[in-house]
Amino acid sequence: MKRKLTIMTEPIDEAALQAQRCMSAGMGAVVYFLGVVRGREDEDPIKAIDYESFREMAEHQFNLLFDQIEKRWPVESIRLVHRIGVVKVGEPSLWVEVVAPHRGEAFAACQFLIDEMKRVVPIWKKPIAGR
């Protein structure tokens, strides 16, 4: 399974990521997910979220999740981009793409990856109040 993990402070360029998509003829499903910063956190208006990571551990934990996906589903590739630092409301903080032969495994693997990321990958958010 091909894997590409990027943790960066620069804005996520969806168009560029989609243009770089690479899949073989046997693949029939591409699922991608975009996580976007909401304008409210616990009912309070915010203007941005400041994401912090324990980078080395985050990369390691993402790779452990990729290992699990590789064992469970016939996924051809995963690309994941997580932005850290200050991300303004309306901007994406997370982009995930899963390429697989069929939609069932692509959806399942993508859901698993995001759910588990929120449980084990050491990234935290600090809301920045304001409008």
Added chain:
Amino acid sequence: MQVSVTFYSYFKDLTGCAGALEELPEGGTLADLYRQLIRRFPKLAAMEKSTLIAVGIDYQPRDYVLKEGDEVALFPPVQGG
């Protein structure tokens, strides 16, 4: 033995620092370390049940036996995405 501890996220605010060096007797566990840290940083006590602990870049249980030079990370539940 001596181990280093790094705090992440709002644990830095609770403790007022980014990390600490702690002396522990040989055979000391992560649970022993946490008890010691609570004495030094009392605000950590309320977070004990939800605190995640890693040694190096892997999560470890509270009964993990520490070794000289271990790098321990303490942090609250993660919130990526």
